[in-house]
Amino acid sequence: MLELDGVTAAYDSTPILRDVDLSVEEGEIVGVMGKNGVGKTTLMKTIIGLLEPSDGTISYAGADVTDAPADERARAGMGYIPQGRDVFPKLTVEQNVRMGETVNADSEETLYDDIYGYFPVLEERADQQAGTLSGGQQQMLAIARALVSNPDLLLLDEPSEGIQPSIVDQISDDMQAINEDLGTTILFVEQNLGVIREMADRCYAMERGEIVDEVGPQKLTDEEAIADFLAV
Amino acid sequence: MVNGLNLLFQFLDSFAFIVLAAAGLAIIFGIMGVINLAHGEFIMVGAYATTLANIRGGLPLPVAMLVGVAVTAVFGLVVERVVISGTVPNALSQRFLGRKVIEPLYDRLADSMVATWGLSLIMVQGVRIVLGNSLDQIGTPLGNIAYSGFSYSTYRVLLSVVALGVLALTYYVFTRTEYGMRARATIQDEDTARALGVDTERTYMTTFAIGSGLAGLTGALYAPTITMVPGLGSSFLVEAFVAVVVGGPSVVLGTTLAGGLLGAINAAVTNLFGTFFGRIALLVTAIVMIRFLPDGITGFVETVRERRQEGA
Numbered sequence: 001m002l003e004l005d006g007v008t009a010a011y012d013s014t015p016i017l018r019d020v021d022l023s024v025e026e027g028e029i030v031g032v033m034g035k036n037g038v039g040k041t042t043l044m045k046t047i048i049g050l051l052e053p054s055d056g057t058i059s060y061a062g063a064d065v066t067d068a069p070a071d072e073r074a075r076a077g078m079g080y081i082p083q084g085r086d087v088f089p090k091l092t093v094e095q096n097v098r099m100g101e102t103v104n105a106d107s108e109e110t111l112y113d114d115i116y117g118y119f120p121v122l123e124e125r126a127d128q129q130a131g132t133l134s135g136g137q138q139q140m141l142a143i144a145r146a147l148v149s150n151p152d153l154l155l156l157d158e159p160s161e162g163i164q165p166s167i168v169d170q171i172s173d174d175m176q177a178i179n180e181d182l183g184t185t186i187l188f189v190e191q192n193l194g195v196i197r198e199m200a201d202r203c204y205a206m207e208r209g210e211i212v213d214e215v216g217p218q219k220l221t222d223e224e225a226i227a228d229f230l231a232v
Numbered sequence: 233m234v235n236g237l238n239l240l241f242q243f244l245d246s247f248a249f250i251v252l253a254a255a256g257l258a259i260i261f262g263i264m265g266v267i268n269l270a271h272g273e274f275i276m277v278g279a280y281a282t283t284l285a286n287i288r289g290g291l292p293l294p295v296a297m298l299v300g301v302a303v304t305a306v307f308g309l310v311v312e313r314v315v316i317s318g319t320v321p322n323a324l325s326q327r328f329l330g331r332k333v334i335e336p337l338y339d340r341l342a343d344s345m346v347a348t349w350g351l352s353l354i355m356v357q358g359v360r361i362v363l364g365n366s367l368d369q370i371g372t373p374l375g376n377i378a379y380s381g382f383s384y385s386t387y388r389v390l391l392s393v394v395a396l397g398v399l400a401l402t403y404y405v406f407t408r409t410e411y412g413m414r415a416r417a418t419i420q421d422e423d424t425a426r427a428l429g430v431d432t433e434r435t436y437m438t439t440f441a442i443g444s445g446l447a448g449l450t451g452a453l454y455a456p457t458i459t460m461v462p463g464l465g466s467s468f469l470v471e472a473f474v475a476v477v478v479g480g481p482s483v484v485l486g487t488t489l490a491g492g493l494l495g496a497i498n499a500a501v502t503n504l505f506g507t508f509f510g511r512i513a514l515l516v517t518a519i520v521m522i523r524f525l526p527d528g529i530t531g532f533v534e535t536v537r538e539r540r541q542e543g544a
Contacts, residue, residue, distance in 0.1 A: 048427045074429035082427065088420045091413070099417050100428055145428065 001026045001185055002047070002153060007056035009046045015039040017046060018209040019056070024153070024187050029179050031200035032189040032211075039209040040189035041083050044157045047187070048080040049073045061152070079151030083158045085138040089131030093122055093141055096130050100145035111182075115144045118174050136167035143171070147178065154178075156188035160195045168192070172199045239503050241384045246502075246510075247495030248392035252453065253468040254475035254487050255398055256446035261476055262483040263415050263439045265339035266316060270352035271472055272465025274444050278304040278451025280359065283460055286370050293373060293456070300452035301445050308444020312437050315347055319433075338436060352465070359462040367460035391453055395491070398446065403484045405442075415439055470511070474518040480528020489529045493517075 002024040010016040017039050024030045034040050045051040047058065049070035057066045065073055074080070079100075087096050101110050116123035119140040125133065130141055139159060146154060156175070160168045172195055178184050189206075190196050196203055205213040257271045268274070282300030285291045291299065314320045318334025325333040337344040374386040406412035417425040418435050426432050450468065458464055475494060479486025497517055502510030525532045 045423075050423050050427060070423075070426040071429045071431045074427055080424075080427035082424055086421055086424045088417050088424070090420060091416060095413060099413060099425075099430075149429075 001061060002187065003059045004047070005057045005059075007046060007053045007058060009042060009051050009053040011042070011051050015042050016209040017042050017053070020209075020211055022204060022211060024185060026152075026185055027179070027183055029175070029186045029188075029199055029201045031196040031203040032187070032206055033191070033193065033196050033203055034189065034206035035191055038206045040191075040206060041157055042209075043206070044080070044083075044155050044189055048078055048155055074151075077152040079146035079149070079154045081139075081142045081146050081154065081156045081159070083161060085135070085142040087130040087133070087138050087141050087145070089129065091130055092127050093130055093133070094126040096141055096145050097122070097148050100148040111148050111150050115148050118147075118178065119144050136163045136171070139163055139167075139171060140174075143174070147182075147184070150182060150184075152185060154184050154186045154188075156186060158190055159188060160190060160192045168195060169198070175199055235503075237379065237382050237384075239499055241389065242503055243495050243499035244392040245388050246498040247491045248388070248395035249454075250471050250475050250494050250498075251395040251399060251487055251491035252391070252446075252450040253472040254479070254490065255402060256443040256450065257472045258476050258479065258483045258487050259402065259446065260440055260443035262481055262486075263419050264316075264436055265341065265419075266337055266344040266440075267341055267348070268443070269345050269349040269469075270311075270355060270465075271348075271447055272467075272469035273352045273355040274304055274308060274447035274465070275451040275454075275468045276355070276359065276462065276465040277307055278448030279455040279458070279460065279464060280363070280367065280451070281448070282452040282455040283367050283370055286455075287368055293370065297449075297452035297455075300455070301448040304448025304451065305441045305445035308447075309437065309441045311351065311444070312440035315351060316344070316440060317433065317436065356462045356465075363462070365461065369458075369460050370456040372456045385457075387456065394453060398449070399484060399488055402446075402487075406483065411435070411438060471514065474514050476528075477518050478521045478528055480525075480530035480532070481534075482530035486528055486530040493529075 002022075004020050004022040007020045007022075008016075008018055015037050020043065022032075022043075032040060032043065042051060046053055049065070049068060049072070053066065057064055059065065060073065060076065060078065063076075065076070068076075070080075088099065091099065097112065097115060101112055121137055122141055122144055125137070130138065133141060143154075143156075143159075154175075159171055159175070163171070175186060175188075176199060179186055186199075188199070203215045204211050205215070253275070256274065257268060260266055260268050260271075278300040280300075281303040282293075282296045285299040286293055286296035289296065289299075315337070317336045317338075318332075321334050322332040325331065337347055372385055372387050374390065376383045377386050377389065406416065414425065414430045414435050415438075417428075418430060418432050422432055425435075454468075458467075471494075475487060475490040478494060479488075479490035494514055494517060497513050498510045501513040521528065527535070
């Protein structure tokens with residue numbers, strides 16, 4: 001469904017991507033593991049189209065989207081949840097969700113009524129300004145906003161960053177439920193290994209802008225393989 | 233009694249003038265981060281188009297005014313594509329030089345000021361060359377309201393009603409329509425808006441056209457009351473800037489409050505000491521505001537609100 005082939009990208013002070021090959025199959029939850037500053041966010045921004053790769057190709061759903069702007073990729077079915085949530089602080093919770101609904105993807109499809117089933121707390125706070133929510137709630141709102149148009153691929157940038165562990169667990173459960181119920185393919189980057197093991201079917205490891213290892217589904221539960229993986 | 237009425241009408245008149253002069257500028261500044269120093273010349277385009285359509289084209293005044301608005305909005309669209317976003321020159325240079333030559337002027341305050349100032353010079357001189365030093369003027373329609381010793385132009389009273397209408401409509405557009413939501417989302421976080429599928433280019437284009445259309449409306453409405461010279465825009469620009477500085481970042485609320493405050497100051501001082509001192513009072517107010525409330529009235533309100541939320 002998503003295929004990166006030799007992607008190289010850099011922009012001002014953002015960390016560099018070097019010759020990244022990566023693929024995600026339909027229905028999978030794929031994690032990319034890496035420490036701060038290895039280029040995880042650069043990777044996500046390049047995939048959604050906020051950064052232009054200087055080399056390589058990105059194909060999505062069988063089409064080459066390397067030169068397509070972000071809004072076009074969003075309408076083609078990619079949903080993006082930026083690092084640090086980035087909700088629109090001065091719009092209400094409901095308006096934030098509606099933003100995702102009105103513009104994401106060309107279809108008429110909306111999951112507006114279903115979304116609050118996953119995140120009931122957002123319904124209680126529908127009229128509140130999004131900037132006043134807690135970190136965990138903002139993360140849920142950012143997920144809801146991306147999810148409401150029923151994207152085929154969700155890109156999730158460090159869902160656990162700056163959020164209480166109990167909420168992190170809840171969010172990874174929610175993501176798995178969403179993957180199961182809606183068939184949404186999920187690609188996420190994370191430095192918290194617990195979250196990766198909890199959520200991912202498959203995982204890449206990233207270091208200094210390069211993909212250095214890949215761990216398959218059977219091995220993600222295997223302690224020894226994980227230890228090897230961590231040693232990279 | 234007569235003096236009281238005089239003061240009231242003077243206030244309505246100043247309020248309408250400030251709000252109408254500032255609305256287009258405030259929208260373009262608030263949403264795109266572009267300071268349009270050619271704003272006064274956009275008003276001039278509206279006034280000239282209206283006058284030409286009415287006097288030379290023979291169209292009835294209300295229709296001529298709509299022509300003025302439409303011409304200015306389309307002109308604004310062209311300016312946005314050529315000067316502000318650089319899309320047209322970039323497409324050309326991409327074709328002939330193989331690279332882009334212009335970075336868009338969004339959120340580049342100083343750069344956008346220089347570019348639009350240059351544009352304003354070209355516009356004033358261009359109009360002077362093509363149409364001469366002045367145009368015939370449309371007479372002020374609708375006559376006067378008279379009450380014992382007091383008399384005031386009905387048309388100018390109508391203008392204050394229109395000013396309120398413009399504020400209400402702007403509020404509606406930016407809070408209740410899909411375009412308004414996209415525009416606000418784009419200001420708050422452009423990247424995220426794009427990643428959600430908002431065509432931010434089109435949002436900017438629409439915004440600039442709306443702001444220009446409002447400038448055109450101001451020109452059209454004031455065309456019957458002012459002398460038609462190519463430099464007529466400068467008398468609007470000062471008031472518009474003072475209003476944006478005093479009002480702060482919130483487009484509708486800021487413009488309303490600034491219009492109210494400055495209108496009151498201007499009316500009172502003008503009534504006591506004459507027009508000249510009325511304008512000086514506006515500038516003094518702007519200087520005092522910049523010193524004590526650098527983010528304008530709404531910026532101050534915002535800071536207080538944030539502080540209170542943090543405390544809660």
